[in-house]
Amino acid sequence: MSSSSTAVAYHSGNVYTVAESQPHAEAFIVSPNGTFVAVGSNTEILELARRDGLPTFDLRSRFVMPGIHDAHAHLLMAGLSNLSSVKPGHDVTNENVAARLKSPGCQCQCPHEYGDWLIGDLFKIDDFDRSSLDSEFPDTPVALRGGVGHSMFMNTAALKRAGYDAESGEPNGEKMFRYLRRPDGQLTGEVAERGMEKALFTIPKPTRSHAKRCLLSSIQVLQRVGVTSVQEASANSLALTGLKELDDAGELKMDVQTHIAYRPIWLAEEPEDMIEKTLEDAEKYQSRHIQTNFIKFMLDGIPMAPYFTHCGLTDSGEVDESKILIDDLADLITRFDARGMTCKIHCTGQGSARRALDVYEELRKANPNGPKHEVAHCNGVHDDDYPRFQKLNVTAEMSPSLLFPIPDIAAPDGLATWDFAKMIKSGAHVTIGSDYFNEDPSPMTPCAAILENVMSAMPDSLKDEDGAATRTAAAEAIVRMLTLSGAEATGRDDISGSIEVGKKANFIMVDRDLSRAEFQGAIVMGTWFEGERVWESSSE
Incomplete structure (x- = not known):
């Protein structure tokens, strides 16, 4: 909720709303309960402010857009990493690993974990x-x-x-x-x-109090990079309890959609009976900022040496069954689809992506109007399968974004590419996730890296000699993936995802214009959640 006891008029901004009816604006008014009550020009909004005696906030021509939706993050695990002083760092080898770990201890100086x-x-x-x-x-x-x-x-x-x-x-x-x-x-x-x-x-589990510290730490990191809504991709009972207690105490300044980790059972790091109890109690964890009608499956592994546990296709085009982790996926997806739960399926190979889409296709024959499900990662998708995302109303969740700038980092033969152009051309609904675990979750550099790929998917009618129109169209498409597309994927586009009257006042101020493709080096100067400023850059 807004920290102000009255409405506030924000003016003199370069506001990109992501709303089709009014993509650009200069000013808006945020109500005391943290919603947009007016969006328009400086003249319109300042006249309303004068009429009603409202305080004003000068945006100083800064670029403003809706808050970012991170479609894939691991809040508890990232927080445990953030708050631990056991940080081996990069370039760890057999020869130096022990030396990197010789000074253990917790930065918060408390008994736990x-x-x-x-x-x-x-x-x-x-x-x-x-x-x-x-x-x-x-x-x-x-x-x-x-x-x-x-x-x-x-x-x-x-x-x-x-x-x-x-x-x-x-x-x-x-x-x-x-x-x-x-x-x-x-x-x-x-x-x-x-x-x-x-x-x-x-391995012993951290205490509940430390789990809450970890969750808050991750949320603060995400706020600094402009995130106001996140899909937690592997929620267990400890994370759900911590999030619920934080929200009940008024400390959760983030919308969180929790995908309860279900199969394989080690994904939740809890025994099977506890996972089932968590699902049974899912609605009890729901609160103002927490939605629990989401579930997570991991169908294969990763396309990274020396494991190569991703599921590919055989020479004859069949799914490599030896790399499939869940044999009864169809029965499980049918069960949770009937409960109205959005299913996110981890797929990092062409075989696993095809198996997930096959399961969704059979499901849609029986229940064509069920929840909008997801395929997570989408770094390996066969050309024949791109059109199936739109046909089956399945979200293509592209993550981890930190790898977008490094083509083929994880495996040869294009198995670690994220082809936004093919997804866009096929009409797929696309979102972007950081897969935040212990690295920088900012989407700025990753979005700069995919710009050329997205530009190639723009229609010929937008292409011009110097490429400016195409570049702008691609940038606007990317900003939409980061905002309104995420709200649509989670069924919250009626209250979030764009700067429009009646929606939550979740917005960010950036030091350059992302709608003009100025992603590289962009810095979030401020993040507002429901009208309350939850992050302010030291340079602002």
Whole structure:
């Protein structure tokens, strides 16, 4: 709610509303309860302000747009990383990993989180072996998350505490158990996908009070980059409880749509009976700023060495069943579609994306008017499958955005490309997510990177000699993906996603004009949530 006891008139801005009826404006009025009550020219809005004796806010010709919707983030996990001083950093190797971890401790100086375990996050360690940690940590269990959450690096103490057979080795199992091994078959300590299960169910959980600190930390980071609405992509009972308590206390300055992590069960890091109880109680966690009618499935892994656990297509065009993590996906999606829950399915390969779309297609035959479901990531989609997104009313959620500027970073053969042009040309509904885990969630540089790709999808009628019109049209399409498209994907476009009368006054002020494709280097100067300024740049 707005911190003002009266309405406030904002004027002299370069306002891009994302509303078709009035795309551009100069000024608007925000009511005391945090909604837009008037949008128009300076003359119109200042006349209303004078008539009603309203205080005014000079936007000083700054660019203003609706608040950003982040379609994919991990609030609790990112917060745990933010507030931990166990930060190995980048360029971690076997030789330096132990030295990077020799000064553990929590920045908030409170007893909590992992008991005697030492937990950290990194990207990867090439040719990891647990011996590199054992010398400095012979008795302390050490577990480092890697592979953007799909792998873990452990020392011997952690392997034993979690119940792994480190010396004789673990059986690979039927579906996506990944254990990297020494030449003699012993575990190196690097595990991936379902191989993480024992560790994830053994590592102590943070306290509820620390979980709330972590959630607030992540929300503050997102506010600084202009986010006012977010889809939490792997909610469990701890995250839901923390969010609900924060909102009940008036501390949650963000709209959060929580995808409850369901399958595989290690995604929630909670036992199956607790996951079912969370689903049973989903409506109890709903509040003014929390919507819980969302659920998450992870169908495959990641297209990253040395795992390559993404599900591709065979030479004959069939789905590679050995990389599919959920065999009963159709039954589960049907069950939750009937409950009115939006399903988000993690897919990082052409095979998994096709399987998800196949399931959605059969579902739509039986229930054509169900919720608008999603395919998450969409970095690997076969050319034949792009048109199916529009046909099936499925959102193409493109993430993680931090990888957009680095073509083919994760795998060869175009498996880590995000082809916005093909999605747009096929009429797909597209949103953008950061996949915020422990990196910068700002969409500015990623959007600069996809601009040329999006420009190639603009209709010929917009193309001109110098490309200015095409560039502007592409930039406006990207801004829409960041705002109103996210509200539409989550069923909230009637109250959010654009600067229009009656909608929430969620908006941001930026130091350059994003509607003119000035994404690179753009800085958010201020973020307003329901009329309250929740972020102000130090340079403002």
